[in-house]
Amino acid sequence: MKKYKIAVLKGDGIGPEIVSEATKVLSKTAEEFGFDVEYQQALIGGAAIDETGCPLPQETIDICKGADSVLLGAVGGYKWDTLPGAERPEVGLLAIRKALGLYANLRPAVIFEPLKSASPLKEEIIGESLDIMVVRELTGGIYFGERGTNEEDGIISAYDTERYSVPEIERIAKTAFEMARKRNKKLCSVDKANVLDSSRLWRKTVERIAKDYPEVELSHMYVDNCAMQLVRNPSQFDVIVTSNMFGDILSDEASMISGSIGMLASASLNESGSGLYEPIHGSAPDIAGQNSANPLATILSVAMMLRYSLGEPKAAERIEKAVVTALKQARTADIATKETNIKKVTCSEMGDLVTSLI
Incomplete structure (x- = not known):
């Protein structure tokens, strides 16, 4: 059985919530397509500053370099806005891109x-x-x-x-x-x-x-x-x-x-073909911890990871089709509509729905 090592950088704000839903979908997809996924957690951004005093610890760089691919949530938030420019959470994002040659x-x-x-x-x-x-x-x-x-x-x-x-x-x-x-x-x-x-x-x-x-x-x-x-x-x-x-x-x-x-x-690739995958939205600290964020961009980032770095295009396509089907049934708050046949769901409920459709 093929096994892929994924570095997981949940980051700040809604990062932990959306990444948890994305890994849930990835694990189910791996089960369906006959490969295994090993997750390694690492710190970046504000979470890393709080824990280590640095927005990108060397340990995180080492874990990412040893992985087949990297899944990132988001970095930054109001809590760290007063820090000097060179010490802000966003510096960790620029630094990991440079460290991995993305x-x-x-x-x-x-x-x-x-x-x-x-x-x-x-x-x-x-x-x-x-x-x-x-x-x-x-x-x-x-x-x-x-x-x-x-x-x-x-x-x-x-x-x-x-x-x-x-x-x-x-x-x-x-x-x-x-x-x-x-x-x-x-x-x-x-x-x-x-x-x-x-x-x-x-x-x-x-x-x-x-x-x-x-x-x-x-x-x-x-x-x-x-x-x-x-x-x-x-x-x-x-x-x-x-x-x-x-x-x-x-x-x-x-x-x-x-x-x-x-x-x-989004996908950020280096010359070896491995990469870092993340949603393009920010950390949305105003809704962090409320279970209301939209995890679909992160889930679709996992699909990109399967296609561009892990060589699993059919698995990627399965996730993308599941997302389209899920959108016909439910929406998170940011994309909710007045249509009576489409229900409003939480972040974790959307993750569960996409997982069920894999």
Whole structure:
């Protein structure tokens, strides 16, 4: 029997609640498909600060490096908002990405048929369906560039540097082209090449890599235009590849088109194919401990884990189908409707329902 070792980082806020439901679904799926899962718990974010004084203990890094994949809940919360920037829970998230070499972030923006009416866009704009994959570079750019604060003549200024190397761009471009080749063979590279030198290098490098993928139709778009086009005509996109900061912003915009940020999963991959899987929403400390959070994004993150890191595509598909079926029967508070035949459920009840449908 195949056995997979999964590092579980529940994190802060609603993290422990949603991750518990996701592992429940994963365990049931493993039972159905004839493989075994071993979970190893580790600390990150605020929970790690409270326990060890550090947002990412070395023990957590070691456990993650020894695992086949990592499942993360969320980090951060009001409790730690007054800490200095270098000591905040979010530093742990950036650090684990760097420690594991997680250079590619995959964020699918999908409208599930039962939630089509929840999208803020009109149905005629959405079209028959919406399925966009945002491929975001994750370990370079402005979030990891040189930064600092200066004071001169009593005036304080701060700076953050956007820097990309050719190898970094080549790596993420190849990942995006491979993704596009397996989907609808359309790739849109998003930059700000009319203004930024880093974007001009980005565009030049992507165009060179495109020569190795003649079957993929490549287009370019400035980030401001892309932000507009996502709400004007989202169905024109299949795969979008972009830098760290642009990807952070655009993927959140794309997520709201789909109706609820509580439905969207993500994968962060390294060159070995292992990765970290997490919902893209935050820790929602205002509802933590109330058993009202939506666990479906985390459950769908498990499906992505099975597909991209563990090589279990049929198991992934089973989970995704179970989620669609569950949405026809029940909703958590964030996606509840007035339809009388759909009941409102708690976080754990939604987890139980999806598990029962596996």
